[in-house]
């Protein structure tokens with residue numbers, strides 16, 4: 698069932714000098730199995746929105762329906778929601794703390810109270826899904842490269858068997874090779890599973906290549922919600938939102954590679 702976000706609002710520190718209306722009347726539908734790129738300049742509201750999707754933050758207005766249920770109903774289990782909507786934070790490797798990869802990946806399933814066989818199966822499967830060899834299960838995460846550590850952290854979320862995987866800036870701080878590897882792995886994961894993926898980024902470049910649909914946030918609102926091709930027709934507006942100019946050529950090339958027409962004159966709202 699799709700996730701329905703209905704007139705969602707969030708205000709930080711209401712009634713104080715620090716009051717900030719971070720989400721303004723967000724209406725969105727996220728369908729099962731979609732690969733969504735959630736983009737926007739720093740401070741546009743991406744993290745605030747994703748933290749609502751798995752119940753870490755509670756809206757000050759509006760609601761979200763998951764599996765047809767209002768997540769703010771008193772009978773709705775937030776613990777269940779958190780197991781279904783996996784959130785991989787920025788720099789997730791900072792949250793690794795166990796002495797072996799195995800212990801780190803199985804931490805979540807263990808807390809679900811599953812039996813040992815199920816815990817082991819999930820751990821092996823998750824490690825495979827992120828493209829790591831199971832030889833590494835006994836290794837210390839602290840001896841691994843930045844990209845490998847990040848995969849271990851993602852495996853820890855996948856071991857919970859979520860239906861939706863949200864990755865907040867999964868390429869932050871990685872070199873270009875590490876960045877391509879992790880994005881390719883995420884794309885492979887999407888192809889091989891029926892996971893819904895929400896890839897959060899401030900970079901057009903990272904998301905345009907993989908996402909079926911782009912949701913562009915600007916100042917707490919949804920500015921665009923369309924295919925990469927549809928959104929990119931508004932590239933002048935995207936540039937004005939701080940989605941950097943050098944990315945224009947890149948995205949144009951990606952569209953050409955996908956065989957989509959590129960209309961270089963479609964640069965205003967009226968024309969597009």
Ligand code: ADP
Pocket residue numbers: 709710715717719737738739740741742743744745746
């Ligand atoms: P993004 O993930 O797109 O960078 P955020 O969701 O983190 O954006 O932030 C949205 C807005 O809310 C920004 O203006 C930010 O400064 C503000 N904000 C984020 N966290 C807090 C907080 N804890 N207290 C007050 N304002 C916050």
